[in-house]
Amino acid sequence: MSGKPPASLSLDLDNKWSYLKTHGDPAWESLPSYLAVVVPRFLEFFKQRGLTITVFVVGQDAALEKNREALASISAAGHGVGNHSFHHEPWLHLYSEVEIEDELRRAEQEIERATGQRPRGFRGPGYSLSPATLRVLLRRGYAYDATTLPTYLGPLARAYYFMTTRLSKADREKRKALFGRLSDGLRPVTPYTWNMDGGRLLEIPVTTLPLLKLPIHLSYVLYLSLLSPALALLYFRIATRICRFSGAQPSVLLHPLDFLGCDDDRDLRFFPAMGLPSERKLRIVDGCLRILGEEFEIMSLDRHAATLAGRSELASREPWFPGLT
Numbered sequence: 001m002s003g004k005p006p007a008s009l010s011l012d013l014d015n016k017w018s019y020l021k022t023h024g025d026p027a028w029e030s031l032p033s034y035l036a037v038v039v040p041r042f043l044e045f046f047k048q049r050g051l052t053i054t055v056f057v058v059g060q061d062a063a064l065e066k067n068r069e070a071l072a073s074i075s076a077a078g079h080g081v082g083n084h085s086f087h088h089e090p091w092l093h094l095y096s097e098v099e100i101e102d103e104l105r106r107a108e109q110e111i112e113r114a115t116g117q118r119p120r121g122f123r124g125p126g127y128s129l130s131p132a133t134l135r136v137l138l139r140r141g142y143a144y145d146a147t148t149l150p151t152y153l154g155p156l157a158r159a160y161y162f163m164t165t166r167l168s169k170a171d172r173e174k175r176k177a178l179f180g181r182l183s184d185g186l187r188p189v190t191p192y193t194w195n196m197d198g199g200r201l202l203e204i205p206v207t208t209l210p211l212l213k214l215p216i217h218l219s220y221v222l223y224l225s226l227l228s229p230a231l232a233l234l235y236f237r238i239a240t241r242i243c244r245f246s247g248a249q250p251s252v253l254l255h256p257l258d259f260l261g262c263d264d265d266r267d268l269r270f271f272p273a274m275g276l277p278s279e280r281k282l283r284i285v286d287g288c289l290r291i292l293g294e295e296f297e298i299m300s301l302d303r304h305a306a307t308l309a310g311r312s313e314l315a316s317r318e319p320w321f322p323g324l325t
Contacts, residue, residue, distance in 0.1 A: 005244070007296030008204070008304035009053040009289075010082070010146065011042065011254040012123060015061050018088040019257075019268055022126065024168075027267075034265060035061065038256045039070040043077050045259065045282065049289065052078050053254075054301035056123045056146075059086030059107030062114035071114040080302035082146070083107050083119035090126025093324055097132040104136055121302060123147050127180050127206075131319040134194050137201055144202040144305040145194075146251065151213045152185030183322060185213045190248050191308050192315040200316065202308060204301065207250040209239050216240075217253035218285055222273040225284050236288045244295045251301060252292065258285055 015035060020028035046053060055074050061067045063086075074081060085092055086107040095103065104122070112118045122137055124147040137145055189210050193200040208215050216239040225232035243250045257271055261278030268274045273281070292298060308314065 004297040007250040008301040010301040012056045035067050035070040042259050052300045054080040056082040056084035057111045058084045058088045059110045062110035068114050075115040080300050081115045081117045082121040088125045090128050092128040093130040100136045130324045138198050146204045148205045150187035151208045195316045204251050206253045210246045218258050233287045237291050
């Protein structure tokens with residue numbers, strides 16, 4: 001150990017088709033993929049910096065032979081894998097408990113077949129979570145959930161997203177909790193355990209700025225860099241310092257589009273910061289990780305969860321999801 005407090009990195013391996021699906025673009029049905037491009041790119045990026053992370057894999061991608069080589073290379077490089085659902089539908093919280101059980105089971109099987117690892121952590125697509133999902137995770141022996149995003153800005157992000165789509169009323173209804181509710185801003189920034197009838201489950205939130213609850217994961221920092229790269233890095237530095245002095249151990253989230261730019265894909269221009277070239281994005285991501293490493297020991301989310309397991313000082317909370325059971 002370095003003597004610094006821990007901070008963790010994870011990457012939600014959302015594929016091109018999953019972004020198009022959430023956006024309501026029928027082109028998603030052919031399951032277009034950029035994994036052959038982005039996986040080698042981020043693996044080389046982390047190798048050069050001596051970092052290991054946890055990658056949350058979508059079961060549908062793991063089930064396809066064309067993705068097997070890329071996904072196997074993640075484990076071969078020493079990174080952990082988590083479960084990011086099978087179908088990557090941000091309305092997972094609307095599923096019945098039986099449907100959730102099947103969704104997670106199918107994803108587990110395909111992810112383990114592709115990577116050689118059985119996931120021990122879960123993150124819901126689009127931060128979708130429900131008490132039923134927590135019960136299934138506990139029953140299936142998961143070590144932690146990492147879905148919650150404690151911010152008040154979810155409705156604002158959803159409104160921006162809807163402005164870029166031509167979704168039907170029914171599709172908008174499915175996505176009405178995309179990116180979370182206003183009440184999510186009341187959730188803790190620091191890890192805690194869910195207290196349920198069958199036991200307890202560790203929750204590691206995606207870290208937001210303590211008190212203000214502004215997002216600090218790198219897609220937001222890249223969006224801010226559209227105004228000024230220097231301002232974006234200053235924002236992340238201030239957020240990192242506040243986390244250190246408040247005792248928060250950041251769990252920092254990455255996405256594939258943090259490593260891809262307009263020079264790689266022009267079909268995803270509706271996504272914030274996808275008008276930037278990949279080289280500029282990589283400079284910002286590199287700068288953020290250098291800043292994070294000055295204050296914290298960076299590790300995978302799996303390893304971070306292991307350091308928290310069994311901590312008696314962690315707060316315990318009852319599952320609280322308005323309108324969900």
